[in-house]
Amino acid sequence: VSNAITFATQRCIQYSKTGVTMTDPKNISVSMADFKRALEECKKSQGFGVEEDSLKNHMLGGLIKYGEVFNKISNTLTDLTKQVKESKATRLMSVLLRGPKGSGKTAIAANLALNSNYPFVKMITPVTFVGMSEMQKSQAIGAAFDSAYKTPLSMIIIDNIERMVEYIPIGPRFANHVLQTLMVLINRVPPKNSSVLVVCTCSDDRVLMDLSLKELFNVVVDVPRLRTPAHVEAVLTSPELELKISSDEVKEISKRCALPISIKQLLMVVEMTRVACPEKFTAEEFERRLLATGMRLKPKSIARFDGLGPAIAGGNQFGLGKLADLE
Known part of the structure; x- marks a missing residue:
């Protein structure tokens, strides 16, 4: 309310070389536009709300539905989103999107967040933590979860978890402090009257195996490359x-x-x-x-003969003329 009044007052202030004057101070009125602007400012300063611009940057070309495989992935995630939103018994749901690099995991997670109508969505990416120490990264991750617990319904996306923990297969080497923070928070049940959906993406199965990350998640969804x-x-x-x-x-x-x-x-x-x-x-x-x-x-x-296998499997009989048609 204070911010909205400030915005309304600013409309009546005129700046000039001689000073600052207020025009018609008795008729200052706070409009709905002032409240909306104040709300946006509050969201930005406190880290609340949905970072729509950031999420849209991860799906600039839109989301392309390429077949039944994609539809199954989308339906599964939509059902889980609905479950967290409507079920009183599900206060925490953790989902892992696993698949090769470039298979569309981040875009799927971003699209899920944009269409979820959750009041709070936070996306954590390795880019956010460039230049930070392990302790600073852990504190930032903890702050994101703390913000999520303050809202009745929230979603946290942790993108590229192998880069988040600085995993290197030689050794292996990883940021243990960050790893322990993630392992604790992903499994932490939110406070009463709060529900959280945690979605993580991973492109390296070695991370899941070496660091025992797969066991953290309630649901593991495979996101494959285009196969046919x-x-x-x-x-x-x-x-x-x-x-x-x-x-x-x-x-x-x-x-x-x-x-x-x-x-x-x-x-x-x-x-x-x-x-x-x-x-x-x-x-x-x-x-x-x-x-x-x-x-x-x-x-x-x-x-040329990609159709030959299915044709034989289907029990079809054909001569050389039919073979020529497959070209």
Whole structure:
């Protein structure tokens, strides 16, 4: 309220070279816009609320639904979010998103937070802790959880947990103080009248095994790379990308991509091709830029007969003419 009054008062103050004057002080009125602005300022200063801009930065290209695998992941996380929100018996839920680098774990976590309608969301990333000592990192993590406990419903995202604990496989070496802080807080039941959903991401299974992190979580969700040509086709034809590409070119690209491929890598090559060829997106240009990034293409001799295995498995019988159609 005090901040809202301050904002309302500032509208009636005029600054000039001769000094400061107040115009019509008797008619100062506090509007809803003043209250909203005061609330935003309070959130920023106290660390409350949802960091929408920060979360959106982790999903600049939107979230692409590439098939049944993605739908299962999304449905599972949505159900867990609902459970924490509605169940009186679930005051703490810890979820681990596990998968290869570039598989979209951070984007999925950010999208979950944006659509959760939780009043408090805090995302902790290794970038936040650059230049901090182990003790400072532990204190910052503890402060984030303390803020979450002050609200009835909150979500904490801990991204790239292997970098958070400074894990190095040789040794192995890691920041033990940070690790112990995470192990305690991830399993700590919130105070009464408070529920917390903790979502962590990890790209290195060695961390989970060597540091016994997997056992910390109630639920482990695997986020794989794109495994089938159908997944690649779904990405290329998604409305979020708005690609100027024919169906034949899409099929050619999906056949030639060496699988599995991370969705992050695929989107990077798509954007490279789009910028280079804004008028027409072709498989040839895509393949050229895919190879330029160090990724592989499936040999044409193999790509041509990708349909042969499923056809035989289905018990189909065909002659040489039918084989030619698979090309």
